[in-house]
Amino acid sequence: MRVSDEEWSVGEAVASSAAPPHALAYPELRYMGSKRRLLPWIHEVLQKLDFESALDPFSGTGCVAYLMKAMGRRVTATDFLAFTSLIARATVENAQSRLDRRTLSEITRPRRDDPDFVARTFDGIFFTAEDRAFLDRASAGLTRVADPGAQAIGYAALFRACLKRQPRGVFTVSGDLSRYDDGRRDLRLSLEEHFGEQVQVFNETVFDNGRENRAFRSDVFEVEADGFDLVYLDPPYVPRSDDNCYIKRYHFLEGLACYWRGLELMEDTKVKKIAKRFTPFSYRRTAVDAFDRMFARFSNSTIVLSYSSNGYPDLETLGALLARYKKRVDIYERSHRYHFGTHASVSRAAVTEYLLVGRG
């Protein structure tokens, strides 16, 4: 196993170029574990690897898959959550569809038969009455958009609008919005105003890289593993403190992605959560075995694994596991500061970020 710092080992120097600017301008979603701030460094490492096709099976915000799309590769982005898969469909799979003004006003136009699930269920929990009514009619409106690319743009815009309007961008806190109102524009704008802006933002992410890119929902252990030159793995890690449950933080967006159809609300929870999804990466007793099985599944591809120094298992263990399936393992390291939350509640953790590259 070799440890390299930010440069490649001597003898391997290849002319490096800057990351594509539109990839670096990817919409910021304040998503837990997002690698958006690390894209220039990830690009530096990726561009030295020989690959035409890539899979990102923990796509989250979609920013790394989008980077690889911007690098001209054929990209498949998957995630086990519905709302993140829709975001990747808008930005990674979608090559040409934009959501035009006429469709936008069709989506937001009130109708007599608009549903009222959000208004009824989340009264006093999230947003204002006006925002909740907007979410009900926009959700119905989005189901009427026939073009899947344009529809995905609408969903991505709706999710980012919710994240901007919701204090701290997580759905663990409920109650009166005015408690958090410190004059910030994001908290002042209505959801409908945010939505209009975000449609523009996601329209601007659309481009065609000349390849058939795909995005869909799947568990990492169910996605077809063969046929990718490179697999970028960014799973959740067992945290040292707190938890890393995506459903706990983003249950509202996961529900909104399907308008809670087929989902069971946990009525006794203050914020009307849905049940969390099991992932073996979140528990000490299952994580090591999950990494082992995952490396075995993707052993025919170059594996690039993101790891943070505050995660379990430790770097040594992961490097040794990867070396069971790959002849050569290089480790690149970079320090990174995570920001989570805002103002007094901000927690900043200085962690070291690693990329483990397994080849051969």
Ligand SMILES: C[S@@+](CC[C@H](N)C(=O)[O-])C[C@H]1O[C@@H](n2cnc3c(N)ncnc32)[C@H](O)[C@@H]1O
């Ligand atoms: C650290 S985040 C990925 C962040 C992403 N690389 C980005 O930059 O936005 C981990 C993601 O893995 C997903 N996930 C967790 N367990 C999974 C599983 N078993 N299969 C597929 N996705 C999973 C979560 O929904 C989450 O979006």
